[in-house]
Amino acid sequence: MTDTKPDRLMLLDTASMYFRAFYGVPEIAGPDGTPVNAVRGLLDFISRLVADYRPTDLVCCWDNDWRPQWRVDLIPSYKAHRVVEEVAGSDPDVEEVPDPLEVQIPIILDVLQAFGISVVGADGYEADDVIGTLATDAGRPVDIVTGDRDLFQLVDDEAEVRVLYIARGVGNHERVTNDWVRNKYDVDAHQYADFATMRGDTSDGLPGVPGVGEKTAATLLKRFGDIPGILAAAHDPGSDLANGPRNKIKSAADYLAVAPQVTAVARTLDLGSPSTALPRSARNEDELARLAEQWGLESPVQRLRAVLHG
CATH class of the missing domain: 1.10.150.20 (5' to 3' exonuclease, C-terminal subdomain)
Structure with a gap:
């Protein structure tokens, strides 16, 4: 199951992946007791996808705003069921995230930064919108990794944009093309x-x-x-x-x-000119080694390091 096209962009719906890692990977704690199962799971997901598809470029697309106000203004019920129940002094638009996952998100960002893997978000927009912008007119094959159906709208056989749908797990993902969408939903x-x-x-x-x-x-x-x-x-x-x-x-x-x-996902955001090239070695090896030791991530870090070097 390996693609060998010389120039391929992989876009990760990062939150979709670390949520699945959190719920799908057994509880594991770092040396100080901090849970790290989502961190480990996400790193192993990336390792597997990079090994299978060998993208030249990879972006972890980020939810700078998981529930943009402009979408809520149009449809007040938009993602309302995911909001933490309001208590005195709380922000009513805080996403309900389990505490053992919330503490892992900064660790995820630190490790990705040490590896030199691009993380791209846009204020006032969701990761879906970042993905839509980077996938549109990319000028090369694009693999969108997500467990959410919303991004099926970006599938474009002519432009070689497809979705790697991980709802049943990264190891059992489906390659979503236009024919796949038509066969399942009877629409293009x-x-x-x-x-x-x-x-x-x-x-x-x-x-x-x-x-x-x-x-x-x-x-x-x-x-x-x-x-x-x-x-x-x-x-x-x-x-x-x-x-x-x-x-x-x-x-x-x-x-x-x-x-x-x-x-409709946004397709024309101004994202600047982020570097999307998949690193072949860690940007900051000393920091990566420190993080791996601090959080007990030596094995998944080594697996991803080996895949990148390969």
């Missing part, structure tokens, strides 16, 4: 964001159009192309859209006027 990848908007997505707090499930959403998109086309048909007395879906679409017009902006 570029229609997936509109499909999710209409169907709804409980994981993101998107209510969807009441009474419209996956089958109806796919049928409407096949007939009318996109949400503007569906809305136009619903408001056109001469269209052959049946009264049932017509009324459901018209009743959800306010939602459909704003939801596509929430579900």
Whole structure:
């Protein structure tokens, strides 16, 4: 399962990966008792993916803002179920993250920095938006590693952009192409964001159009192309859209006027000119060795070091 193309960009949905590492890797503590299972798991995930796909460039895309206010302004329920229950003096937009994971995130950043692996975020935007911007017009094959379906909208066979979908684990990931999306959802990848908007997505707090499930959403998109086309048909007395879906679409017009902006990932962020080249040796070997000893990470650090050197 090895690609040997000479120039390939790999984009990691980092939070998606370290959450899966945290819940999927047995609890392990460093020398001082600090949990490090998410750190170890993420490093081993990166080692495996780099060994399998041999990217020339790799970016750990970061959630500078996991729930951007501009998306909440459009859809107040957006990710609302993931917010920590508000208590006196707390920030109501703090993501609910288990304490044993939260303490590991700074360690993850320190280790990635010592390796010299690029970490890129954008204020006011999610990692999805960073991925969308870096993947669009990349001019080379792109592998997007994520466990979230939102990024299926970026799949583009012609541009050689695919998703490595890790919902069932990094070791059991699926290569998502346009045919994969069509076979599973009966829409093309570029229609997936509109499909999710209409169907709804409980994981993101998107209510969807009441009474419209996956089958109806796919049928409407096949007939009318996109949400503007569906809305136009619903408001056109001469269209052959049946009264049932017509009324459901018209009743959800306010939602459909704003939801596509929430579900569509940004593709034109100003990210500057970050270095994305995958390092072949650690940027700061002394610091990496210190971190490995401090947190008991010698084995996963050595595994990633060996893969990078290879």
